[in-house]
Amino acid sequence: MQANIYVDLEKSLAFSVIGVQTAYWEIFETTSTQLANYTVVADYIDGGIFPVGDAHCSFSSANRLQLTDEVVCEQVINRSIAVVIYAPSLHRETQPEYLSRVSSTAYALGFYSIPTIGVMKIYPTFVRPTPSYADESFVFLNLLRRLDYRQVVVVSMKGDRNGEQFVELFEKKRKKYKIHKLQTRLDLCMYVQKNIRDQHLRSRRAKNPVQSYIELEINDSLNSSLAIRFEEFTSNIVVLYATKPHAIMIFSAAEMTGKQKVWIVNEDASKASNVPDGAIASRLSQTPLSALRSSFASIKSSLEFLDSLGETVNPPSGCGKDAVHSKWATDHGLQLLKAICSTSTSKITFNERCERISVDYDILNYNEGYKEVGALSIENIDGTYLLQNGAHLRLTEDSIHWTGGGQKPLEITLPKHLRAVTILDPPFIYTTPIISLAECKNLGTVSVELSPVNIIRVEGPWYPCPKYGLNYTYHYCCAGYAIDLLSNLSLPEPNTTIDTSFTFSLHLNESYGAVTLGEKGYVLSGALGELDSDQADIAIGGMTINPEREKFAIDFIALLRSCCDRERPLLTCW
Numbered sequence: 001m002q003a004n005i006y007v008d009l010e011k012s013l014a015f016s017v018i019g020v021q022t023a024y025w026e027i028f029e030t031t032s033t034q035l036a037n038y039t040v041v042a043d044y045i046d047g048g049i050f051p052v053g054d055a056h057c058s059f060s061s062a063n064r065l066q067l068t069d070e071v072v073c074e075q076v077i078n079r080s081i082a083v084v085i086y087a088p089s090l091h092r093e094t095q096p097e098y099l100s101r102v103s104s105t106a107y108a109l110g111f112y113s114i115p116t117i118g119v120m121k122i123y124p125t126f127v128r129p130t131p132s133y134a135d136e137s138f139v140f141l142n143l144l145r146r147l148d149y150r151q152v153v154v155v156s157m158k159g160d161r162n163g164e165q166f167v168e169l170f171e172k173k174r175k176k177y178k179i180h181k182l183q184t185r186l187d188l189c190m191y192v193q194k195n196i197r198d199q200h201l202r203s204r205r206a207k208n209p210v211q212s213y214i215e216l217e218i219n220d221s222l223n224s225s226l227a228i229r230f231e232e233f234t235s236n237i238v239v240l241y242a243t244k245p246h247a248i249m250i251f252s253a254a255e256m257t258g259k260q261k262v263w264i265v266n267e268d269a270s271k272a273s274n275v276p277d278g279a280i281a282s283r284l285s286q287t288p289l290s291a292l293r294s295s296f297a298s299i300k301s302s303l304e305f306l307d308s309l310g311e312t313v314n315p316p317s318g319c320g321k322d323a324v325h326s327k328w329a330t331d332h333g334l335q336l337l338k339a340i341c342s343t344s345t346s347k348i349t350f351n352e353r354c355e356r357i358s359v360d361y362d363i364l365n366y367n368e369g370y371k372e373v374g375a376l377s378i379e380n381i382d383g384t385y386l387l388q389n390g391a392h393l394r395l396t397e398d399s400i401h402w403t404g405g406g407q408k409p410l411e412i413t414l415p416k417h418l419r420a421v422t423i424l425d426p427p428f429i430y431t432t433p434i435i436s437l438a439e440c441k442n443l444g445t446v447s448v449e450l451s452p453v454n455i456i457r458v459e460g461p462w463y464p465c466p467k468y469g470l471n472y473t474y475h476y477c478c479a480g481y482a483i484d485l486l487s488n489l490s491l492p493e494p495n496t497t498i499d500t501s502f503t504f505s506l507h508l509n510e511s512y513g514a515v516t517l518g519e520k521g522y523v524l525s526g527a528l529g530e531l532d533s534d535q536a537d538i539a540i541g542g543m544t545i546n547p548e549r550e551k552f553a554i555d556f557i558a559l560l561r562s563c564c565d566r567e568r569p570l571l572t573c574w
Contacts, residue, residue, distance in 0.1 A: 017044055019289060020044060020086065020292065021042075021044070023289055023292045023293045023296060024042050024296055026293060027293055027296040027297050027300055028042075028296065028300060033300070033303060035303060035306055035307050036307045037306075037307065037312075037313075038306060038307075038313065040081065040303060043075075043078070043080075045071065045075050045076060069319075071105075072104070072105055072108045072109065072319070073108070073318050073319035074318065076105065076109070077108075077109070077112060077114065077316050077317070077318055077319060077323070078317060078318070079315045079316070079317050080114055080315055081114070081115075081306070081313075081315050081333075081336060082114065082115045082116070082117065082299050082336070082340070083105075083109060083114055083115070083116045083117070084116075084117045084118070084292065084295045084296070084299075085102055085105065085106075085116065085117065085118035086118075086288065086292050086295075087288065102118055106118065108319070111319075111324055111329070112316045112319075112323055112324065112326075112328070112329050112333065113328065113329045113330070113332075113333030113334050113337070114315070114316075114333055115127055115299075115333065115336055115337040115340050117129055117295040117298070117299075117340075127295075127298065127337070127340055127341060127350075127354050129291045129292075129294045129295045129298065129356050130284065130286060130291055130355075130356055130359065131284070131355060131356050131357055131359045132162075132165065132351075132353075132355045133162040133165070133166065133266070133268075134162065134165035134166040134168070134169045135169070135357065135359075136166065136241070136266045136267065136282050136361075137166050137167075137169045137170040137173065137241075138169070138173065138376075139282040139361045139363075139376050140170070140239055140264055140282070141170065141173055141174060141176075141177040141179060142177070142376055142393045143264065143280065143282075143363065143374075143376075143393065143395070144177065144179055144237070144239075144264070145177045145179075146393055146395050146397075147262075147395075147397070147408075148411075149179075149237045149262070149411050150179055150411065151234070151235040151237065151411055151412050152179060152235055152237040152238070152239050153233050153235050153237065153238050153239065154167060154170060154239045154241075155238060155239065155240045155241070155242070155250065156240075156241045156242070157241075157242050157243070157246050160241075160242070160243070160246075162241070163241045163242065166241040166266070167241070170239075234412040234413055234414055234415070235411065235412050236260055236261050236262055236409045236410060236411060236412060236413055237261075237262050237264070237411065238261055238262065238263050238264070239264045239265075240263060240264070240265045240266065240269050241265075241266045241269065242265075242266070242268070242269045243268050243269070244268050244269065244271045244272055246269075247265065247268070247269035247270075247271075247272040247275070248272045248273060248274055251272055251274045251275060251276060252274060254276075260403060260404070260406075260409040260410070260413065261276070261403060261409065262278070262280065262402070262403070262409050263275075263276045263278070263279040263280070263403075264279075264280045264281075265279055265280070265281050266281070266282060267281060267282055267283050267284060269281070270282075270283070270364065270366070270370070275366050276366070276403060277366065277367065277401075277403050277404065277405075278365070278366065278367065278400075278401055278402045278403035278404070278405075279365070279366040280363065280364070280365055280366075280373075280400070281363075281364045281365075281366065281370070282361045282362070282363060282364070282376075283361060283362040283363075283364055284359060284361055284362075285359065285360040285361055285362050285375065286359055286360075294348055294356065297343070297348055298340050298343045298348060299340060301339075301340075301343045301348075302336060302339035302340045302342075302343065305335065305336055305339040306336070309332065309335075313328065313332050314326065314327065314328055315328050315332075315333070316328060316329065337354075340354075341354035360375060360376060360377045361375065361376040362374075362375050363375060363376065363393075363395060365399070365400050365401055366401075367401035371399075373395065373396050373397075373399050373400050374393065374394050374395035374396060375393075375394050376392070376393050376394075377392050377393075377394065410499075414499070414500055414502065415502060415537065416501075416502050416503065417502060417503045417504065417505070418502055418503075418504045418505075418537040418538050419504075419505055419507075419535070419536045419537045419538070420486060420504045420505065420506050420507075420536065420537070420538045420539070420540055421506075421507055421508070421509050421527045421530050421531075421535075421536040421538075421539050421540075422465065422478065422482065422483075422506060422507075422508060422509070422527065422539065422540045422541045423508060423509050423510065423511060423512060423526070423527060423541055424508070425482075425541045425542045426448075426450060426456070426480065427480060427481055428480050428481050428482040428540075428541045428542040429478055429479075429480045429482055429483065429540075429541050429542075430446075430448050430456075430458045430478065430479050430480045431448075431465065431476045431477070431478050431508065432446050432448055432458075432462070432476065432477050433474070433475065433476055434464075434475045434476060434477050435475065436475065437464035437466060437475050437477075438464075439477070440462045440463055440464045440477035441461070441462070443460050443461075443462040443477055444459070444460055445457050445458065445459050445460065446458050446460070446462070446477075446479075458479050458480070459479070460479055461479065461487070462477040462478065462479045463477065463478050463479070463483060463487075463506050464476075464477060464478075464505075464506065465477065465478035465506035465507055465508050466507050466508065467507065467508035467509075468507060474508075476508060478506055478508070482540040482541050482542070483506075483540070485540070486504060486538075486540050490502050490503065490504055504538075507536075509526050509527045509530065510526065511525065511526035511527070512526050512527050512528060512539070512541065512543050512544075513525045513526025513527050513528030513529050514526065527539040527541070527543075528543075
């Protein structure tokens with residue numbers, strides 16, 4: 001029996017064979033492994049070219065049927081117990097050809113239940129000696145926790161399966177790291193902004209802190225649309241998962257890259273030619289040769305399984321109906337695959353999908369080129385391994401070059417000017433008519449007539465708060481408890497790293513608002529309607545929360561618990 005190494009050798013045949021043989025010897029310490037009833041040897045097959053008659057044919061000139069017949073059936077399946085697919089170097093020009101070749105090989109080997117080790121995970125008998133691309137989310141979560149960044153925006157591409165898995169794993173693990181995520185998905189094929197409110201409400205009911213799901217089309221309008229969407233978020237931390245071509249387009253369109261943003265990007269996105277200054281990236285600390293050694297180690301650790309069967313093992317010697325229905329294809333091969341995937345050593349372990357999970361990562365920082373500023377390791381600082389308890393992050397934060405060469409950016413940037421809407425609602429809001437809005441700042445104590453028999457003296461300060469009509473603007477000044485609260489909130493907070501100060505402008509509305517059913521669904525009126533239609537940033541006053549407003553309109557403070565009278569469910573809750 002043999003363990004086949006199916007190598008994409010390209011032009012460096014002799015050098016690659018020597019490297020593969022050396023790696024095999026380092027693990028097995030012999031050219032052949034003697035078991036109780038079997039001898040296992042390694043056979044090296046060049047996947048770059050194969051014979052057709054008396055000539056040699058490159059894969060690019062052969063179809064998949066030829067590949068299966070000439071290479072897989074005659075050479076690879078030749079009593080193989082396992083196959084390792086190895087490519088020491090891939091270029092963008094040869095990668096599609098190589099992936100097609102791997103796909104054909106793996107598809108054929110799957111019929112005969114031959115464990116196949118390679119970097120893809122698309123067939124049932126595939127073993128992946130490298131981690132899933134989604135595992136980079138684990139690196140980012142550890143990095144965010146160390147940098148003390150909790151509010152983040154996650155950007156991925158719609159239709160990218162690896163990106164979807166990245167987001168799923170990030171979402172699954174982020175609560176453990178106390179990360180709050182604003183997810184942005186970029187759509188390559190169409191512009192869709194549908195059911196945002198429905199998704200928003202569903203996420204609230206599910207106690208999910210995701211505040212918005214946005215889909216943008218990457219087209220001629222991306223430059224403006226992406227910038228507008230990012231303005232909706234206060235977070236300065238952008239986690240990007242994208243391929244290199246998509247990352248180039250995103251970085252070109254993102255006008256905020258020159259501002260105080262922290263871009264944390266996956267390895268493929270970090271290869272973009274226009275990666276932002278100060279970007280932080282992950283890089284797998286694994287070379288093709290080290291992955292090959294790990295593959296051999298997994299096979300070696302599972303060989304004891306063959307001796308433990310207590311019955312004859314006959315791997316298929318070629319393609320055919322008999323091989324498909326053989327004992328190997330229906331039983332022994334699948335058990336060997338399970339044994340390989342059950343490998344658990346100090347540095348090698350697999351998840352339930354037979355993907356390697358115990359791999360180290362480098363943390364890189366971009367400043368006219370990348371430099372290493374840290375690493376995520378499964379090995380603890382005391383030499384023990386953290387396979388069950390997580391990983392150790394080493395990060396030299398002082399050596400990180402932040403965007404623009406300045407200090408570490410703040411986690412969030414709050415808007416500096418807010419449009420505030422309110423209504424007449426004593427004692428929260430008092431109003432008094434005025435000829436000129438400029439006079440409000442000079443007002444002191446004003447007698448406000450609430451009714452002919454109820455006149456109250458209201459102290460300042462007074463703020464201008466016009467009321468806009470269809471053809472005329474009415475001038476008022478406003479004061480009251482809610483105005484005082486807004487004014488105090490706008491002041492800078494002492495002894496904090498986040499500047500929460502802001503300026504504001506006030507205007508009046510007739511009502512807080514109600515939910516009505518219109519031609520296009522539920523419509524909000526009043527001050528809440530202005531919030532919903534982006535005519536105002538904040539509404540202040542003695543506003544109550546009722547079921548209609550909470551269901552169809554406003555995401556009120558998550559920690560506020562609403563208590564409603566069951567006999568009067570449509571009335572005010574508190």
